[in-house]
Amino acid sequence: MTHCHTTLQSLRQQGFRVTPQREMIVETLAHSETHLSAEEIHQRLQPRSKTLNLATVYRTLDLLVEQGYATRLVGKGGKFLYATRQHSRHLHLICRKCGRTYPADLKGLEPFIAHLKQTYGFQVEVEHLTFYGVCPNCLQST
Amino acid sequence: MTHCHTTLQSLRQQGFRVTPQREMIVETLAHSETHLSAEEIHQRLQPRSKTLNLATVYRTLDLLVEQGYATRLVGKGGKFLYATRQHSRHLHLICRKCGRTYPADLKGLEPFIAHLKQTYGFQVEVEHLTFYGVCPNCLQST
DNA sequence: AATATTATCGCAAAGTTTTGCAATAACAGA
DNA sequence: TCTGTTATTGCAAAACTTTGCGATAATATT
Numbered sequence A, B: 001m002t003h004c005h006t007t008l009q010s011l012r013q014q015g016f017r018v019t020p021q022r023e024m025i026v027e028t029l030a031h032s033e034t035h036l037s038a039e040e041i042h043q044r045l046q047p048r049s050k051t052l053n054l055a056t057v058y059r060t061l062d063l064l065v066e067q068g069y070a071t072r073l074v075g076k077g078g079k080f081l082y083a084t085r086q087h088s089r090h091l092h093l094i095c096r097k098c099g100r101t102y103p104a105d106l107k108g109l110e111p112f113i114a115h116l117k118q119t120y121g122f123q124v125e126v127e128h129l130t131f132y133g134v135c136p137n138c139l140q141s142t
Numbered sequence C: 001a002a003t004a005t006t007a008t009c010g011c012a013a014a015g016t017t018t019t020g021c022a023a024t025a026a027c028a029g030a
Numbered sequence D: 001t002c003t004g005t006t007a008t009t010g011c012a013a014a015a016c017t018t019t020g021c022g023a024t025a026a027t028a029t030t
Helices: A004-013 A020-031 A038-045 A054-066 A110-120 A136-140 B004-013 B020-031 B038-045 B054-067 B110-120 B136-140
Strands: A070-074 A080-084 A091-095 A101-104 A130-134 B070-074 B080-084 B091-095 B101-104 B130-134
Touching: A004 A020, A020 A038, A020 A054, A020 A080, A038 A054, A038 A080, A054 A070, A054 A080, A070 B070, A091 B110, A101 B110, A110 B091, A110 B101, B004 B020, B004 B054, B020 B038, B020 B054, B020 B080, B038 B054, B038 B080, B054 B070, B054 B080
Parallel strands: A091 A130, B091 B130
Antiparallel strands: A070 A080, A091 A101, B070 B080, B091 B101
């Protein structure tokens, strides 16, 4: 389990600076049960910091995704949603029709991931996995 | 192989109207070798239709993705890129660090897809598959 | 503890994508 | 072919995300 403290420490070790803004954002994301938009994070932090800028939230989230501490997905309505990686240690099945997300077990996929590593040298991050398709509900109503 | 004509016909059968704008956009996407942004499609169609609006391009692309005729992915810089489904009958491996996309073979994944269908009733669309991770180049330079 | 370096911040502007609404045009039925 | 219905369009505005830049503050060094 990657606690927010660990994330911040790792960032520092990688040469990034740990600022109050980054601390707040990482903490908010880590303590949230659900995926959050940049705007939501910004709003939740208003009470703690009047001056925290939305652009800073976006930049921090980009950094976290780039460094592998967070996941970004396109929610219904085309807005970006973010979550820490430990919140997504499963496969996301997203329905193209209704937009709902279903969690699924990763079991059975590992051999293929290993094969990709061997064949292409590409290290897939299983925490990021999302499959698009059509869910049982929407399959029926077609 | 899904030709643009087929796509338009299917759309009509589904009750959507086939307009000149939609024809142009579907055709442009189908004839492109690479992924295109909405803006690029709009520009390519300028000579053919001065009045075609960018919003119409976005709406049409959304429709195509929703109905399963096109794929949308987040390119480098956070911009959306689109392609017809037949152009993506392979796995996209996208590097989180450098943003490059690598094509990979789907072989070996089918059993898992079938298992998802059996277990969850979820019909994964293999044309949409994208895995995020770190590419060989960027793995080295860490 | 003080200082130098430079990554990060806030702000404002630019770029990208979505949405509301009145006008238009695609399609079904006469 | 003509007509009515209503999905789709273009436009303009709103919403969302990224970017440039000078000011600030986190870290390394003295």
